[in-house]
Amino acid sequence: MNANSKIFDRIRVRPDRDAEAKSRAPRCQWDGCSEPGLHRAPVGRMKEGEYFRFCIDHVRAYNKGYNYFSGLGDNDIARFQKEALTGHRPTWVMGINGSAKSSPDFAAKRSGRAGYYSRVRDPFNLFGEDKPRPQPQRKARPLEAKALETLGLDEKATGADIKARYKELVKRHHPDANGGDRGSEDRFRDVLQAYRVLKQSGFC
Structure with missing residues (x-):
């Protein structure tokens, strides 16, 4: 084997990146340790974003004894955990505010009196009342008006009226x-066309 071969001259050795990182890393902050501090450890509560730099052995030892809630009482820990559910942002009770509680209707609503609900508008029939809601009058466009005229109806005709006619x-x-009367056949064709127009427009 020839060590002076051109093949060996072209071989490139990958640099030791770990050694390079160790040379640039700060020293371990553990007392008496001179190893490179390649690993981060959190400083503690109220110092988020700040870290100690330790070697692998000392970061393990630090993490074993780390307690984020050290120095806090049980009530403070419970409050912190409750606030953490909402990301420590303020919250309010849904649907109830101070002005609503002070209004005279609030007591009636809490008592469940039927009189209160009879005064409340219910456009989407959420409370399940059987009274039919008035439908808004629809204005027919010229083509739709002509189709209604072909069927012998006016704009007040309902979908059931149109189908029956x-x-x-x-x-x-x-x-x-x-x-096979030709006149009757033309009238039949007009009726079919008029009904198709009204159906596509949503009248029936």
Whole structure:
């Protein structure tokens, strides 16, 4: 084997990165230790973001005895744990505020009196009342108005009215019921088209 070969000249040795990191690392902060401090350990409560630098052996020893709540009483620890649930941000009781508690309706609402709920608007029928809500009157566009006129109805007609009128006119003007009358066939086609327009517009 020739050690002076051109092949050996091209071999590159990867630098020892661990040795490089150790040479740049600060010294371990444990008393009496001269090893490089490659590992971080938290300083303690109220000093978040600050760290000690220890070697591997001393960071393990430090973490074994580390207590974030050292010096706090049981009540303080319980309060901290409760506040940690919301990220230590303030919270309020949902749906209740000072002005609502002071209002005269608040006592009636808490008592569950039916009179209170009868005065409350319920546009989405959340309280399950059986009274039907008034439907807003829909303004028909020109094409829809013409379709209603073809069926012999006005803008106040409901979906049920439109369907009933459609069935009646189809039975009356169907070609099989009129012996192939051309006029009746045209009227039948107009009825089908009018019903299709109203259905696509959401009238029925």
